[in-house]
Amino acid sequence: MIILDAPYASAPLLDYIEESQHPVLANEFTEKLAVGGRALNLVDAAECARRLEAGERIYTNSENALAWILDHVDNPTLTDAIRLFKDKAAMREKLAPLSPGLFHKTVDRAGLEAVNVADLPLPVVLKPAVGFCSMGVYVIEEPDDWARAVADIAWREDGWHERYPESVVGGNEYLIEGYLAGTEYALDAYFDEDGVPHILNILRHDFAGPEDTSDRMYLTDSAIVDAWNDRFTAWLAAVNEVVGARSIPVHVELRVDGDTIAPIEFNPLRFAGLGGTDVAFFGVGLRTYEAFLEDESVDLAALYATRPGKVYSMSLLNPAATADLSAPFDHETLLAHFSHVLSYHRFDPETVGFYGFLFLETDAEGTGAAERDWLLRSDLMEFVGGAL
Numbered sequence: 001m002i003i004l005d006a007p008y009a010s011a012p013l014l015d016y017i018e019e020s021q022h023p024v025l026a027n028e029f030t031e032k033l034a035v036g037g038r039a040l041n042l043v044d045a046a047e048c049a050r051r052l053e054a055g056e057r058i059y060t061n062s063e064n065a066l067a068w069i070l071d072h073v074d075n076p077t078l079t080d081a082i083r084l085f086k087d088k089a090a091m092r093e094k095l096a097p098l099s100p101g102l103f104h105k106t107v108d109r110a111g112l113e114a115v116n117v118a119d120l121p122l123p124v125v126l127k128p129a130v131g132f133c134s135m136g137v138y139v140i141e142e143p144d145d146w147a148r149a150v151a152d153i154a155w156r157e158d159g160w161h162e163r164y165p166e167s168v169v170g171g172n173e174y175l176i177e178g179y180l181a182g183t184e185y186a187l188d189a190y191f192d193e194d195g196v197p198h199i200l201n202i203l204r205h206d207f208a209g210p211e212d213t214s215d216r217m218y219l220t221d222s223a224i225v226d227a228w229n230d231r232f233t234a235w236l237a238a239v240n241e242v243v244g245a246r247s248i249p250v251h252v253e254l255r256v257d258g259d260t261i262a263p264i265e266f267n268p269l270r271f272a273g274l275g276g277t278d279v280a281f282f283g284v285g286l287r288t289y290e291a292f293l294e295d296e297s298v299d300l301a302a303l304y305a306t307r308p309g310k311v312y313s314m315s316l317l318n319p320a321a322t323a324d325l326s327a328p329f330d331h332e333t334l335l336a337h338f339s340h341v342l343s344y345h346r347f348d349p350e351t352v353g354f355y356g357f358l359f360l361e362t363d364a365e366g367t368g369a370a371e372r373d374w375l376l377r378s379d380l381m382e383f384v385g386g387a388l
Contacts, residue, residue, distance in 0.1 A: 010275030182257030197236035283312030
């Protein structure tokens with residue numbers, strides 16, 4: 001069963017749904033796709049709920065679908081997993097034994113201003129207990145950073161809630177947790193009917209500096225897959241000893257520092273958002289959602305071994321804090337910076353909050369590394385106000 005919803009379903013996903021004719025919930029978003037010419041096998045709400053209550057595998061492209069499932073489906077195994085995975089504070093508490101000694105505390109929104117920063121073991125990370133795409137995430141290194149973060153939340157939170165429902169971006173609780181130095185990774189994975197984890201994407205999340213919390217640069221290649229596949233699979237197995245999830249896909253963000261793996265967030269029923277999981281399709285021809293829904297065996301290392309020396313990246317093009325989102329953005333001039341664009345999708349920044357999603361193939365070294373570094377650090381302001 002598939003549930004599609006706003007703001008965006010990628011072309012590779014829609015192509016697969018048309019080919020497979022998996023049932024898709026009929027809603028405003030999918031009915032518009034059908035009117036636009038997509039041959040989808042639409043089913044009504046009652047049929048969708050019946051399938052999910054019977055335990056059929058479910059994949060969504062959008063976290064907007066979570067609220068519908070929680071409201072319409074009587075399947076505690078599924079709905080309890082959704083609630084747990086989406087609650088960062090609850091997951092942090094449940095998985096605390098896997099990263100002992102890492103500070104964490106939950107504060108309600110009204111209490112943020114009253115927090116005594118002197119009581120916090122800086123540096124810490126402040127983020128919504130329910131969140132999406134790094135919205136509301138702040139690294140607090142100095143006491144003054146706290147006041148700036150709270151002020152920024154007050155300025156931005158109305159916009160977050162206008163774009164996304166409460167089940168996607170919650171505003172009532174915030175999580176404060178110790179900042180773990182090291183490297184951040186993102187996984188697209190699923191737990192099968194026996195709770196065994198299967199990894200379909202391993203992406204390193206690079207940042208321009210300690211203050212950067214954007215989703216500007218995720219990348220993968222054969223070296224990353226070879227180095228981390230076994231260790232992350234074992235970690236997910238340990239996670240599921242505690243959680244007990246079954247037949248569910250997850251997008252997982254985590255940070256590694258030496259022997260410590262600390263979870264950042266688990267996003268249920270989907271893989272990398274806004275079509276980001278398609279980096280595997282553009283890179284090595286793997287449709288992650290097909291592998292999950294069809295229960296296909298995937299040898300990730302073998303797939304990437306066929307692309308030696310190549311790096312595959314996805315970049316969510318976030319605007320600068322001072323950018324006018326109503327101003328034109330020169331997409332074509334931006335794309336001319338890169339030697340091999342695999343795919344690019346434009347977003348309406350006033351609606352989605354981002355300019356677009358960019359997928360690249362680059363060489364691991366030389367010009368390719370320079371292209372990735374430029375993209376990671378650019379504020380993109382040179383393209384604002386230019387041609388559409």
